Amino acid sequence: MSNKNIPWKNGIKDGIPIALGYFAVSFTFGIVAKKAGLTPFQAVFMSGANLTSAGQFGALALIGTSATYLEMALTQLVINLRYCLMSCSLSQKFEAGAGWPHRFPVAFGVTDEIFGVSVCKKGKLNPFYNYGLMSVSIPGWMLGTFCGAVSGGLLPARIISALSVALYGMFIAVIVPPAKGNKLLTGIIGSSMLLSLLFAQLPILSEISQGFKIIILTVLIAGMAALLFPVKEEAAHER
Template identity: 60%
Template sequence: MKTYMGEWKSGLKNGIPIGMGYFAVSFTFGILAKQAGLNPFESVFMSVTNLTSAGQFAGLTLIASAAAILEIAITQLIINSRYFLMSFALSQKIDPNTSVFHRLIMAHGITDEVFGVSVAVPGKLSPYYVYGVMSAAIPGWALGTLFGVISGNVLPPRLMSALSIALFGMLLAVIIPPAKGNKVIAGLIFVSMVLSLVFTRVQIFASLSSGVKIIIITLFIAGIAAFVFPVKEDTYE
Protein backbone atom coordinates (compact mmCIF):
# COMPACT_ATOMS: atom_id res chain seq x y z
CA MET A 1 0.00 0.00 0.00
CA LYS A 2 1.42 3.33 -1.07
CA THR A 3 1.99 6.10 1.45
CA TYR A 4 0.87 9.67 0.91
CA MET A 5 4.40 10.58 -0.13
CA GLY A 6 4.54 7.62 -2.49
CA GLU A 7 1.29 8.69 -4.14
CA TRP A 8 2.59 12.24 -4.46
CA LYS A 9 5.85 11.09 -6.05
CA SER A 10 3.95 8.88 -8.49
CA GLY A 11 1.76 11.81 -9.52
CA LEU A 12 4.76 14.10 -9.79
CA LYS A 13 6.50 11.65 -12.10
CA ASN A 14 3.47 11.45 -14.40
CA GLY A 15 2.98 15.20 -14.21
CA ILE A 16 6.47 16.16 -15.40
CA PRO A 17 5.65 15.64 -19.13
CA ILE A 18 2.48 17.69 -18.60
CA GLY A 19 4.45 20.49 -16.97
CA MET A 20 6.93 20.52 -19.86
CA GLY A 21 4.12 20.71 -22.40
CA TYR A 22 2.39 23.43 -20.41
CA PHE A 23 5.59 25.46 -20.33
CA ALA A 24 5.73 25.48 -24.13
CA VAL A 25 2.06 26.37 -24.60
CA SER A 26 1.87 29.01 -21.85
CA PHE A 27 4.97 30.67 -23.33
CA THR A 28 2.73 31.80 -26.18
CA PHE A 29 0.14 33.04 -23.71
CA GLY A 30 2.78 35.07 -21.89
CA ILE A 31 3.77 36.86 -25.08
CA LEU A 32 0.14 37.65 -25.91
CA ALA A 33 -0.45 38.80 -22.34
CA LYS A 34 2.35 41.33 -22.64
CA GLN A 35 0.93 42.57 -25.93
CA ALA A 36 -2.45 43.00 -24.19
CA GLY A 37 -0.84 45.23 -21.58
CA LEU A 38 -0.53 42.82 -18.63
CA ASN A 39 2.59 42.97 -16.49
CA PRO A 40 4.46 39.80 -15.35
CA PHE A 41 2.63 39.58 -12.01
CA GLU A 42 -0.82 39.94 -13.58
CA SER A 43 -0.02 37.38 -16.27
CA VAL A 44 1.35 34.77 -13.86
CA PHE A 45 -1.48 35.39 -11.38
CA MET A 46 -3.97 34.76 -14.18
CA SER A 47 -2.24 31.50 -15.10
CA VAL A 48 -2.05 30.22 -11.52
CA THR A 49 -5.69 30.97 -10.73
CA ASN A 50 -7.29 30.02 -14.07
CA LEU A 51 -5.34 27.00 -15.35
CA THR A 52 -7.05 26.67 -18.71
CA SER A 53 -5.56 27.55 -22.06
CA ALA A 54 -8.88 28.16 -23.84
CA GLY A 55 -10.26 30.19 -20.95
CA GLN A 56 -7.13 32.29 -20.55
CA PHE A 57 -6.77 33.10 -24.25
CA ALA A 58 -10.46 34.01 -24.45
CA GLY A 59 -10.23 36.05 -21.26
CA LEU A 60 -7.17 37.85 -22.55
CA THR A 61 -9.05 38.84 -25.70
CA LEU A 62 -11.92 40.21 -23.64
CA ILE A 63 -9.58 42.10 -21.32
CA ALA A 64 -7.79 43.66 -24.29
CA SER A 65 -11.14 44.79 -25.71
CA ALA A 66 -12.18 46.31 -22.33
CA ALA A 67 -15.12 43.93 -21.92
CA ALA A 68 -17.36 44.11 -18.85
CA ILE A 69 -16.53 41.90 -15.88
CA LEU A 70 -19.88 40.11 -16.18
CA GLU A 71 -19.18 39.29 -19.83
CA ILE A 72 -15.77 37.88 -18.91
CA ALA A 73 -17.26 35.80 -16.08
CA ILE A 74 -20.01 34.32 -18.25
CA THR A 75 -17.56 33.51 -21.03
CA GLN A 76 -15.25 31.74 -18.60
CA LEU A 77 -18.16 29.77 -17.15
CA ILE A 78 -19.20 28.52 -20.59
CA ILE A 79 -15.71 27.74 -21.85
CA ASN A 80 -14.63 25.97 -18.66
CA SER A 81 -17.91 24.19 -17.94
CA ARG A 82 -16.47 20.95 -19.32
CA TYR A 83 -14.49 20.69 -16.09
CA PHE A 84 -17.75 20.03 -14.27
CA LEU A 85 -17.99 16.75 -16.16
CA MET A 86 -14.38 15.87 -15.37
CA SER A 87 -15.00 16.58 -11.70
CA PHE A 88 -18.04 14.31 -11.74
CA ALA A 89 -15.95 11.49 -13.21
CA LEU A 90 -13.12 11.89 -10.71
CA SER A 91 -15.57 12.05 -7.81
CA GLN A 92 -16.44 8.43 -8.60
CA LYS A 93 -12.80 7.36 -8.22
CA ILE A 94 -11.96 8.97 -4.90
CA ASP A 95 -12.86 7.67 -1.45
CA PRO A 96 -16.39 8.83 -0.47
CA ASN A 97 -14.95 10.00 2.85
CA THR A 98 -12.52 12.41 1.19
CA SER A 99 -12.84 15.78 2.91
CA VAL A 100 -14.18 18.90 1.24
CA PHE A 101 -10.76 20.48 1.70
CA HIS A 102 -9.09 17.84 -0.49
CA ARG A 103 -11.92 17.97 -3.02
CA LEU A 104 -11.58 21.75 -3.42
CA ILE A 105 -7.82 21.57 -4.01
CA MET A 106 -8.23 18.75 -6.52
CA ALA A 107 -10.98 20.68 -8.31
CA HIS A 108 -8.73 23.71 -8.71
CA GLY A 109 -6.04 21.66 -10.42
CA ILE A 110 -8.24 19.79 -12.89
CA THR A 111 -7.27 20.35 -16.51
CA ASP A 112 -7.73 18.12 -19.55
CA GLU A 113 -4.32 16.53 -19.07
CA VAL A 114 -4.44 16.27 -15.28
CA PHE A 115 -7.84 14.63 -15.62
CA GLY A 116 -6.51 12.25 -18.28
CA VAL A 117 -3.72 10.83 -16.14
CA SER A 118 -5.84 10.85 -12.96
CA VAL A 119 -8.82 8.99 -14.38
CA ALA A 120 -6.48 6.34 -15.81
CA VAL A 121 -5.10 5.44 -12.36
CA PRO A 122 -6.07 1.84 -11.46
CA GLY A 123 -8.32 1.52 -8.44
CA LYS A 124 -9.17 4.36 -6.10
CA LEU A 125 -7.66 7.78 -6.77
CA SER A 126 -5.66 9.37 -3.96
CA PRO A 127 -5.81 13.17 -3.62
CA TYR A 128 -2.05 13.11 -3.07
CA TYR A 129 -1.52 11.60 -6.51
CA VAL A 130 -3.42 14.52 -8.03
CA TYR A 131 -1.38 16.91 -5.88
CA GLY A 132 1.77 15.37 -7.36
CA VAL A 133 0.52 15.93 -10.90
CA MET A 134 -0.45 19.48 -10.00
CA SER A 135 2.99 20.08 -8.47
CA ALA A 136 4.51 19.69 -11.93
CA ALA A 137 1.69 21.01 -14.11
CA ILE A 138 0.94 24.31 -12.36
CA PRO A 139 4.58 25.52 -12.07
CA GLY A 140 5.13 24.54 -15.71
CA TRP A 141 2.17 26.66 -16.80
CA ALA A 142 3.12 29.59 -14.57
CA LEU A 143 6.82 29.61 -15.48
CA GLY A 144 6.02 29.37 -19.18
CA THR A 145 3.77 32.40 -18.83
CA LEU A 146 6.48 34.32 -16.95
CA PHE A 147 9.18 33.57 -19.51
CA GLY A 148 6.77 34.47 -22.31
CA VAL A 149 6.05 37.88 -20.78
CA ILE A 150 9.74 38.54 -20.22
CA SER A 151 10.77 37.41 -23.71
CA GLY A 152 8.14 39.48 -25.45
CA ASN A 153 8.42 39.25 -29.22
CA VAL A 154 11.98 37.94 -29.29
CA LEU A 155 11.12 34.50 -30.65
CA PRO A 156 10.23 34.10 -34.37
CA PRO A 157 6.61 33.23 -35.33
CA ARG A 158 7.57 29.78 -36.66
CA LEU A 159 9.02 28.78 -33.32
CA MET A 160 5.92 30.01 -31.51
CA SER A 161 3.74 27.88 -33.79
CA ALA A 162 5.93 24.88 -33.03
CA LEU A 163 5.54 25.47 -29.30
CA SER A 164 1.76 25.56 -29.65
CA ILE A 165 1.75 22.09 -31.21
CA ALA A 166 3.14 20.68 -27.95
CA LEU A 167 -0.33 20.77 -26.41
CA PHE A 168 -1.75 18.46 -29.07
CA GLY A 169 1.18 16.07 -28.67
CA MET A 170 0.60 16.03 -24.94
CA LEU A 171 -3.10 15.22 -25.37
CA LEU A 172 -2.22 12.31 -27.65
CA ALA A 173 0.20 11.02 -25.02
CA VAL A 174 -2.66 11.03 -22.51
CA ILE A 175 -5.29 9.19 -24.56
CA ILE A 176 -3.23 6.70 -26.59
CA PRO A 177 -1.94 4.42 -23.76
CA PRO A 178 -5.43 3.67 -22.31
CA ALA A 179 -6.85 3.20 -25.81
CA LYS A 180 -4.20 0.61 -26.71
CA GLY A 181 -5.35 -1.67 -23.90
CA ASN A 182 -9.10 -1.16 -24.22
CA LYS A 183 -11.06 -1.51 -27.47
CA VAL A 184 -14.08 0.27 -25.99
CA ILE A 185 -12.03 3.35 -25.10
CA ALA A 186 -10.37 3.30 -28.52
CA GLY A 187 -13.77 3.17 -30.21
CA LEU A 188 -15.15 6.00 -28.10
CA ILE A 189 -12.13 8.16 -28.89
CA PHE A 190 -12.64 7.53 -32.61
CA VAL A 191 -16.34 8.40 -32.38
CA SER A 192 -15.55 11.57 -30.44
CA MET A 193 -13.07 12.62 -33.13
CA VAL A 194 -15.67 12.08 -35.85
CA LEU A 195 -18.33 14.02 -33.94
CA SER A 196 -15.87 16.84 -33.25
CA LEU A 197 -15.23 17.09 -36.99
CA VAL A 198 -18.97 17.11 -37.70
CA PHE A 199 -19.51 19.89 -35.17
CA THR A 200 -16.88 22.05 -36.91
CA ARG A 201 -18.38 21.47 -40.37
CA VAL A 202 -22.13 21.64 -39.77
CA GLN A 203 -23.41 25.20 -39.95
CA ILE A 204 -26.01 24.78 -37.20
CA PHE A 205 -23.25 24.24 -34.62
CA ALA A 206 -21.03 27.08 -35.85
CA SER A 207 -22.34 29.58 -33.29
CA LEU A 208 -21.59 27.32 -30.32
CA SER A 209 -18.44 27.90 -28.30
CA SER A 210 -15.80 25.19 -28.11
CA GLY A 211 -16.68 24.56 -24.46
CA VAL A 212 -20.36 23.98 -25.21
CA LYS A 213 -19.48 21.67 -28.12
CA ILE A 214 -17.26 19.61 -25.85
CA ILE A 215 -20.03 19.29 -23.27
CA ILE A 216 -22.61 18.17 -25.83
CA ILE A 217 -20.28 15.60 -27.36
CA THR A 218 -19.14 14.37 -23.95
CA LEU A 219 -22.67 13.94 -22.60
CA PHE A 220 -23.81 12.19 -25.79
CA ILE A 221 -20.90 9.76 -26.01
CA ALA A 222 -20.61 9.17 -22.26
CA GLY A 223 -24.37 8.57 -21.99
CA ILE A 224 -24.39 5.98 -24.74
CA ALA A 225 -21.21 4.33 -23.45
CA ALA A 226 -22.59 4.15 -19.89
CA PHE A 227 -25.74 2.45 -21.20
CA VAL A 228 -24.06 0.03 -23.61
CA PHE A 229 -20.87 -0.63 -21.61
CA PRO A 230 -21.81 -0.13 -17.93
CA VAL A 231 -18.95 -0.13 -15.41
CA LYS A 232 -19.35 -2.53 -12.51
CA GLU A 233 -19.59 -0.93 -9.07
CA ASP A 234 -16.48 -2.74 -7.83
CA THR A 235 -14.28 -1.61 -10.73
CA TYR A 236 -12.53 1.08 -8.67
CA GLU A 237 -12.25 -0.98 -5.53
Protein backbone atom coordinates (compact mmCIF):
# COMPACT_ATOMS: atom_id res chain seq x y z
CA MET A 1 0.00 0.00 0.00
CA SER A 2 1.39 3.41 -0.94
CA ASN A 3 2.21 6.14 1.56
CA LYS A 4 -0.75 8.12 0.23
CA ASN A 5 -3.41 5.50 0.91
CA ILE A 6 -2.54 4.86 4.56
CA PRO A 7 -2.88 8.48 5.80
CA TRP A 8 -5.90 9.00 3.55
CA LYS A 9 -7.72 6.03 5.09
CA ASN A 10 -6.71 7.15 8.58
CA GLY A 11 -8.15 10.56 7.78
CA ILE A 12 -11.43 8.99 6.67
CA LYS A 13 -11.65 7.01 9.90
CA ASP A 14 -10.96 10.06 12.06
CA GLY A 15 -13.30 12.20 9.97
CA ILE A 16 -16.42 10.05 10.42
CA PRO A 17 -17.30 11.54 13.87
CA ILE A 18 -16.80 15.02 12.39
CA ALA A 19 -19.12 14.18 9.49
CA LEU A 20 -21.83 12.96 11.86
CA GLY A 21 -21.64 16.15 13.89
CA TYR A 22 -21.65 18.26 10.75
CA PHE A 23 -24.75 16.48 9.47
CA ALA A 24 -26.70 17.41 12.61
CA VAL A 25 -25.67 21.09 12.53
CA SER A 26 -26.00 21.55 8.76
CA PHE A 27 -29.47 19.99 8.85
CA THR A 28 -30.53 23.02 10.86
CA PHE A 29 -28.75 25.29 8.40
CA GLY A 30 -30.66 23.70 5.53
CA ILE A 31 -33.95 24.43 7.28
CA VAL A 32 -33.00 28.05 7.95
CA ALA A 33 -31.74 28.45 4.37
CA LYS A 34 -35.06 27.16 3.05
CA LYS A 35 -36.94 29.65 5.23
CA ALA A 36 -34.66 32.43 3.94
CA GLY A 37 -35.73 31.67 0.37
CA LEU A 38 -32.78 29.62 -0.89
CA THR A 39 -33.34 26.58 -3.06
CA PRO A 40 -31.81 23.24 -1.98
CA PHE A 41 -29.18 23.63 -4.72
CA GLN A 42 -28.23 27.12 -3.53
CA ALA A 43 -28.03 25.97 0.09
CA VAL A 44 -25.86 22.95 -0.76
CA PHE A 45 -23.64 25.08 -3.01
CA MET A 46 -23.11 27.53 -0.15
CA SER A 47 -22.18 24.69 2.19
CA GLY A 48 -19.70 23.28 -0.33
CA ALA A 49 -18.07 26.64 -1.01
CA ASN A 50 -17.98 28.15 2.48
CA LEU A 51 -17.46 25.32 5.00
CA THR A 52 -18.13 27.45 8.07
CA SER A 53 -21.30 27.41 10.10
CA ALA A 54 -20.76 30.90 11.54
CA GLY A 55 -20.07 32.34 8.08
CA GLN A 56 -23.06 30.62 6.51
CA PHE A 57 -25.56 31.59 9.21
CA GLY A 58 -24.15 35.11 9.11
CA ALA A 59 -24.62 35.16 5.35
CA LEU A 60 -28.26 34.12 5.71
CA ALA A 61 -28.84 36.99 8.15
CA LEU A 62 -27.36 39.42 5.63
CA ILE A 63 -29.34 37.95 2.74
CA GLY A 64 -32.51 38.45 4.75
CA THR A 65 -31.72 42.16 5.15
CA SER A 66 -30.68 42.65 1.50
CA ALA A 67 -27.14 43.60 2.52
CA THR A 68 -24.66 44.88 -0.05
CA TYR A 69 -21.88 42.76 -1.54
CA LEU A 70 -19.34 44.85 0.38
CA GLU A 71 -21.01 44.07 3.70
CA MET A 72 -21.16 40.39 2.80
CA ALA A 73 -17.49 40.26 1.82
CA LEU A 74 -16.24 42.14 4.88
CA THR A 75 -18.43 40.13 7.24
CA GLN A 76 -17.17 36.84 5.84
CA LEU A 77 -13.59 38.11 6.06
CA VAL A 78 -13.95 39.02 9.73
CA ILE A 79 -15.87 35.87 10.70
CA ASN A 80 -13.52 33.50 8.87
CA LEU A 81 -10.25 35.30 9.56
CA ARG A 82 -9.29 32.72 12.17
CA TYR A 83 -8.94 30.09 9.45
CA CYS A 84 -6.01 32.01 8.00
CA LEU A 85 -4.19 31.61 11.30
CA MET A 86 -5.16 27.94 11.50
CA SER A 87 -3.89 27.32 7.97
CA CYS A 88 -0.57 29.02 8.69
CA SER A 89 -0.16 26.97 11.86
CA LEU A 90 -1.11 23.74 10.11
CA SER A 91 1.32 24.34 7.27
CA GLN A 92 4.21 24.19 9.75
CA LYS A 93 3.23 20.65 10.67
CA PHE A 94 3.33 19.24 7.12
CA GLU A 95 6.02 16.94 5.85
CA ALA A 96 8.86 18.50 3.89
CA GLY A 97 7.50 17.22 0.56
CA ALA A 98 4.09 18.86 0.98
CA GLY A 99 4.42 21.85 -1.34
CA TRP A 100 2.02 24.56 -2.42
CA PRO A 101 -0.13 22.24 -4.61
CA HIS A 102 -1.13 20.46 -1.39
CA ARG A 103 -1.22 23.41 0.97
CA PHE A 104 -3.89 25.34 -0.92
CA PRO A 105 -6.48 22.51 -1.10
CA VAL A 106 -5.84 21.63 2.55
CA ALA A 107 -6.29 25.29 3.53
CA PHE A 108 -9.65 25.34 1.76
CA GLY A 109 -10.87 22.47 3.91
CA VAL A 110 -9.65 23.83 7.26
CA THR A 111 -12.43 24.06 9.85
CA ASP A 112 -12.26 24.22 13.64
CA GLU A 113 -12.81 20.47 13.96
CA ILE A 114 -10.47 19.44 11.13
CA PHE A 115 -7.77 21.73 12.47
CA GLY A 116 -8.17 20.35 15.99
CA VAL A 117 -7.89 16.75 14.83
CA SER A 118 -4.94 17.52 12.54
CA VAL A 119 -2.78 19.35 15.07
CA CYS A 120 -3.30 16.57 17.62
CA LYS A 121 -1.65 14.00 15.35
CA LYS A 122 1.82 13.13 16.53
CA GLY A 123 4.76 13.85 14.29
CA LYS A 124 4.69 15.41 10.84
CA LEU A 125 1.44 15.51 8.89
CA ASN A 126 0.85 13.99 5.48
CA PRO A 127 -1.56 16.17 3.44
CA PHE A 128 -3.44 13.06 2.34
CA TYR A 129 -4.53 12.64 5.95
CA ASN A 130 -6.33 15.97 5.63
CA TYR A 131 -7.76 14.90 2.29
CA GLY A 132 -9.22 11.91 4.09
CA LEU A 133 -10.76 14.15 6.75
CA MET A 134 -12.19 16.42 4.08
CA SER A 135 -13.52 13.58 1.92
CA VAL A 136 -16.05 12.56 4.60
CA SER A 137 -16.61 15.73 6.66
CA ILE A 138 -17.41 18.02 3.73
CA PRO A 139 -19.95 15.60 2.16
CA GLY A 140 -21.45 15.17 5.64
CA TRP A 141 -21.94 18.92 5.90
CA MET A 142 -23.41 19.17 2.40
CA LEU A 143 -25.68 16.13 2.87
CA GLY A 144 -27.07 17.55 6.10
CA THR A 145 -27.74 20.85 4.35
CA PHE A 146 -29.57 19.08 1.53
CA CYS A 147 -31.71 17.00 3.89
CA GLY A 148 -32.57 20.07 5.94
CA ALA A 149 -33.46 22.15 2.88
CA VAL A 150 -35.66 19.40 1.46
CA SER A 151 -37.29 18.64 4.81
CA GLY A 152 -38.03 22.33 5.21
CA GLY A 153 -40.62 22.00 2.49
CA LEU A 154 -42.07 18.67 3.66
CA LEU A 155 -42.21 18.67 7.47
CA PRO A 156 -45.02 20.36 9.41
CA ALA A 157 -44.48 23.95 10.48
CA ARG A 158 -44.32 23.04 14.18
CA ILE A 159 -41.52 20.54 13.64
CA ILE A 160 -39.61 22.99 11.46
CA SER A 161 -39.92 25.63 14.18
CA ALA A 162 -38.70 23.17 16.81
CA LEU A 163 -35.71 22.06 14.73
CA SER A 164 -34.74 25.67 14.11
CA VAL A 165 -34.09 26.04 17.84
CA ALA A 166 -31.21 23.58 17.42
CA LEU A 167 -29.16 26.46 16.03
CA TYR A 168 -29.27 28.27 19.38
CA GLY A 169 -28.52 25.03 21.17
CA MET A 170 -25.40 24.66 19.03
CA PHE A 171 -24.18 28.14 19.96
CA ILE A 172 -24.86 27.48 23.67
CA ALA A 173 -22.93 24.21 23.43
CA VAL A 174 -20.01 26.09 21.89
CA ILE A 175 -19.71 28.93 24.42
CA VAL A 176 -20.84 27.45 27.74
CA PRO A 177 -18.28 24.62 28.33
CA PRO A 178 -15.18 26.81 27.73
CA ALA A 179 -16.68 29.58 29.88
CA LYS A 180 -16.99 27.36 32.96
CA GLY A 181 -14.26 28.30 35.39
CA ASN A 182 -12.93 31.02 33.09
CA LYS A 183 -13.99 34.43 34.38
CA LEU A 184 -12.31 36.26 31.50
CA LEU A 185 -14.14 34.29 28.82
CA THR A 186 -17.40 34.61 30.73
CA GLY A 187 -16.91 38.36 30.90
CA ILE A 188 -16.19 38.58 27.17
CA ILE A 189 -19.33 36.56 26.34
CA GLY A 190 -21.43 38.74 28.65
CA SER A 191 -19.97 41.91 27.14
CA SER A 192 -20.71 40.61 23.66
CA MET A 193 -24.34 39.98 24.56
CA LEU A 194 -24.71 43.39 26.19
CA LEU A 195 -23.14 45.29 23.31
CA SER A 196 -25.23 43.34 20.80
CA LEU A 197 -28.34 44.37 22.73
CA LEU A 198 -27.25 48.02 22.77
CA PHE A 199 -26.58 47.95 19.03
CA ALA A 200 -30.05 46.54 18.46
CA GLN A 201 -31.95 48.96 20.73
CA LEU A 202 -30.20 52.35 20.80
CA PRO A 203 -31.57 54.77 18.17
CA ILE A 204 -28.36 55.60 16.33
CA LEU A 205 -26.65 52.22 16.63
CA SER A 206 -29.77 50.31 15.58
CA GLU A 207 -29.66 52.05 12.20
CA ILE A 208 -26.35 50.36 11.33
CA SER A 209 -26.84 47.49 8.91
CA GLN A 210 -26.60 43.90 10.18
CA GLY A 211 -23.36 43.20 8.33
CA PHE A 212 -21.47 46.18 9.71
CA LYS A 213 -22.82 45.47 13.21
CA ILE A 214 -21.15 42.06 13.09
CA ILE A 215 -17.91 43.58 11.79
CA ILE A 216 -17.81 46.40 14.35
CA LEU A 217 -18.68 44.19 17.33
CA THR A 218 -16.23 41.44 16.35
CA VAL A 219 -13.30 43.79 15.83
CA LEU A 220 -14.15 45.91 18.89
CA ILE A 221 -14.65 43.07 21.38
CA ALA A 222 -11.82 40.86 20.12
CA GLY A 223 -9.45 43.81 19.88
CA MET A 224 -10.18 45.06 23.39
CA ALA A 225 -9.85 41.56 24.84
CA ALA A 226 -6.50 41.03 23.09
CA LEU A 227 -5.25 44.44 24.22
CA LEU A 228 -6.36 44.26 27.85
CA PHE A 229 -5.91 40.54 28.45
CA PRO A 230 -3.11 39.21 26.21
CA VAL A 231 -2.47 35.48 26.29
CA LYS A 232 0.61 34.69 28.35
CA GLU A 233 3.27 32.56 26.74
CA GLU A 234 3.69 29.06 28.03
CA ALA A 235 6.47 28.50 30.50
CA ALA A 236 8.00 26.05 28.07
CA HIS A 237 8.69 28.86 25.67
CA GLU A 238 10.29 31.05 28.32
CA ARG A 239 14.01 31.01 28.72
